[in-house]
Amino acid sequence: MTTLDEAGIAAEPDPGTRKLSTAKAIQEAIAGEMRTSDDVFVMGEDVGSYGGIFSSTTGLIDEFGPGRIRDTPISETAFIGMGIGAAVEGMRPIIELMFVDFFGVCMDQIYNHMAKIHFFSGGNVRVPMVLMTATGGGYSDGGQHSQSLWGTFAHLPGMKVVVPSTPYDAKGLMTAAIRSDDPVVYMFHKGVMGLPWMKKNPRSIGPVPQQRYEVPIGKARVAREGKDVTIVTLSLSVHHALDVAENLAGEGIDVEVIDLRSVVPLDRETIQASVAKTRRLIVVDEDYESFGLSGEVIASMTIADPTLCSYAARVCVPDVPLPYARDLEYAVLPTPARIELAVREAVS
Amino acid sequence: MTPHPSLPAEVRLDLYRTMVLIRTYEEAILGEYHADKSPGFDIGAGLIPGEMHLSAGQEPVAAGICAHLSADDAVTAAHRPHHLAIAHGVDLRPMTAEIFGRTTGLGRGRGGHMHLFDPATHFSCSGIVAEGLPPALGQGFAFQQRGSDRVAVAVAGEGAANQGAFHEALNLAALWKLPVVFVIEDNDWGISVPRDASTSVPSNAERAAAYGMPGARVEGNAVEEVWEAAGLAVERAREGGGPTLLEVHTLRLWGHFEGDAQAYRPGLDVVADQDPIPVYRDELLAAEVLTPADDARIREAAGGRVADAIAYAKESPVPAAADALDYVFVEGARS
Numbered sequence A: 001m002t003t004l005d006e007a008g009i010a011a012e013p014d015p016g017t018r019k020l021s022t023a024k025a026i027q028e029a030i031a032g033e034m035r036t037s038d039d040v041f042v043m044g045e046d047v048g049s050y051g052g053i054f055s056s057t058t059g060l061i062d063e064f065g066p067g068r069i070r071d072t073p074i075s076e077t078a079f080i081g082m083g084i085g086a087a088v089e090g091m092r093p094i095i096e097l098m099f100v101d102f103f104g105v106c107m108d109q110i111y112n113h114m115a116k117i118h119f120f121s122g123g124n125v126r127v128p129m130v131l132m133t134a135t136g137g138g139y140s141d142g143g144q145h146s147q148s149l150w151g152t153f154a155h156l157p158g159m160k161v162v163v164p165s166t167p168y169d170a171k172g173l174m175t176a177a178i179r180s181d182d183p184v185v186y187m188f189h190k191g192v193m194g195l196p197w198m199k200k201n202p203r204s205i206g207p208v209p210q211q212r213y214e215v216p217i218g219k220a221r222v223a224r225e226g227k228d229v230t231i232v233t234l235s236l237s238v239h240h241a242l243d244v245a246e247n248l249a250g251e252g253i254d255v256e257v258i259d260l261r262s263v264v265p266l267d268r269e270t271i272q273a274s275v276a277k278t279r280r281l282i283v284v285d286e287d288y289e290s291f292g293l294s295g296e297v298i299a300s301m302t303i304a305d306p307t308l309c310s311y312a313a314r315v316c317v318p319d320v321p322l323p324y325a326r327d328l329e330y331a332v333l334p335t336p337a338r339i340e341l342a343v344r345e346a347v348s
Numbered sequence B: 001m002t003p004h005p006s007l008p009a010e011v012r013l014d015l016y017r018t019m020v021l022i023r024t025y026e027e028a029i030l031g032e033y034h035a036d037k038s039p040g041f042d043i044g045a046g047l048i049p050g051e052m053h054l055s056a057g058q059e060p061v062a063a064g065i066c067a068h069l070s071a072d073d074a075v076t077a078a079h080r081p082h083h084l085a086i087a088h089g090v091d092l093r094p095m096t097a098e099i100f101g102r103t104t105g106l107g108r109g110r111g112g113h114m115h116l117f118d119p120a121t122h123f124s125c126s127g128i129v130a131e132g133l134p135p136a137l138g139q140g141f142a143f144q145q146r147g148s149d150r151v152a153v154a155v156a157g158e159g160a161a162n163q164g165a166f167h168e169a170l171n172l173a174a175l176w177k178l179p180v181v182f183v184i185e186d187n188d189w190g191i192s193v194p195r196d197a198s199t200s201v202p203s204n205a206e207r208a209a210a211y212g213m214p215g216a217r218v219e220g221n222a223v224e225e226v227w228e229a230a231g232l233a234v235e236r237a238r239e240g241g242g243p244t245l246l247e248v249h250t251l252r253l254w255g256h257f258e259g260d261a262q263a264y265r266p267g268l269d270v271v272a273d274q275d276p277i278p279v280y281r282d283e284l285l286a287a288e289v290l291t292p293a294d295d296a297r298i299r300e301a302a303g304g305r306v307a308d309a310i311a312y313a314k315e316s317p318v319p320a321a322a323d324a325l326d327y328v329f330v331e332g333a334r335s
């Protein structure tokens, strides 16, 4: 992008001490890119005066106006398709569809168009668009508003799938997503946004640098080093895994936690390096268990080196829609209790 | 509102009773919903967690339409389903138990407030905008194939009328003359987006012409006018005349969901004056169809039914975590 201020593309800077919520970090990334390029715009349901149901666009309409922060009708096929068309013409749309659960109504535009145009054109046409949405459960919103589904998008080729867990990553990954010439599905878990009306996750507010920076898409983060067991996970489950790791440290169980940060590309090297050290792999995933991320991670480790793992397990949503009633929902979510049990089994 | 001399007093009272029952119910749910979410509103806390979309102000739509239906007819609602469920006669006890996430609920605690399914009254709803419309076609098709005069009523908001499923459903229903009545509740808002910022025509009734079916719009949120227009549409469907699109200009008195501060919606205080229930009560009082004593009795009866349903829900057991994997299939397929 020639319009970008090259000096603004700092590789990951020091986080400093200023703290933001994840929601605020996302807004800041969008605003930063919108200031540098008129091609960047936001479109979606309730992104304007409401500021996004999960506060992903709060305040942006005040600075950029309703022309560039555009509320849409509930016409997902039309406005997501429109994002594709604008991207094909070189604009950099950020399209939001509130909940990932709603994508069924417009999936064709996503997996047959947004994700395939670059391929079909033999690499001649780019679709530099960001499709942003909320994921995750844990607050009894029922089976049409609580899914994670990153495995679905990851399974269909042609789109990058980014899933931040911290405010720092949320800003840097959003900046990278906007600048990416590929279509990027950017999925934030409601539980990491730092929303005032949700159960507080202490790590949903954290240090975020003022300047613009990219967190490269496709590079996992070792969120905690350990030597006994590797937990590979993403999103809210990173925080659960870190909590469990801290608890178990007192008992001499040393857990390494890998935050994937993106599902596509999947940073298999970082996982492999960790498992080579710990020999025990647990994948924690708030998406459904079968045919998804956990199977992919475990399979790719086994294929890379059949002797790598002495132990593999997964803690996911068993193959059932997310139930409404609290006790049922928490029985199927990858809770800290389930993660802790899995770690204990791994080291026993 | 123009009085309908043809409307028997008993029908008018029934319409009023239904509206009062709905409002009484939703006020009680509202109280329960907020009771244990403080300090600091936490959407996931309390006896009723999750999102809560209430329909205060939209009672005339539900009462006016469902008055023409029996439990044999189908109703599909959207994410704001209670008024329609109540007007269609869904049993308050299991409905409430579902909203409280109990084993005695319509969905044994699996579905929650946006996913109410009642085979006894052929009632269903969906949290995905406009996606409750196509299934109504199938219910209508089943009624048609089996030679009955039953109808399916598919209800959605004016926001939903901009979604693909709405247009596909209208075309197909008209093409195959399915016994379906499409109802659009135009409450002016799709969450924070006003109708004139989302819809290219002032009235969705106009869109009916594009699909070759009659369209009608009822202004003023008046229950008797809804009743009249719905009567024609339902009769037409029962007689094999095919679908109708009926839009009612109604009113969302409260937020999109509970906890919605509605900063995007100026002039809220004006809205309260238009509350259709006191408006209708005054009209019935003036026409001497209703006396203040009747009114008190109607309210008391509604209060009793609602209190019973809520007590039933609260006394019912919560589902056991060990049963979380049930009901994915009728017969087990899990490996």
Ligand SMILES: Cc1ncc(C[n+]2csc(CCOP(=O)(O)OP(=O)(O)O)c2C)c(N)n1
Pocket: A045, A074, A076, A098, A102, A105, B079, B080, B127, B128, B129, B130, B156, B157, B158, B159, B160, B161, B185, B187, B189, B190, B191, B252, B256
């Ligand atoms: C396919 C889909 N897109 C978006 C949403 C989010 N959403 C839920 S309700 C709503 C507004 C609906 O407005 P309207 O149809 O007018 O009904 P109302 O809420 O006014 O009753 C939106 C955008 C959804 N649930 N499903």
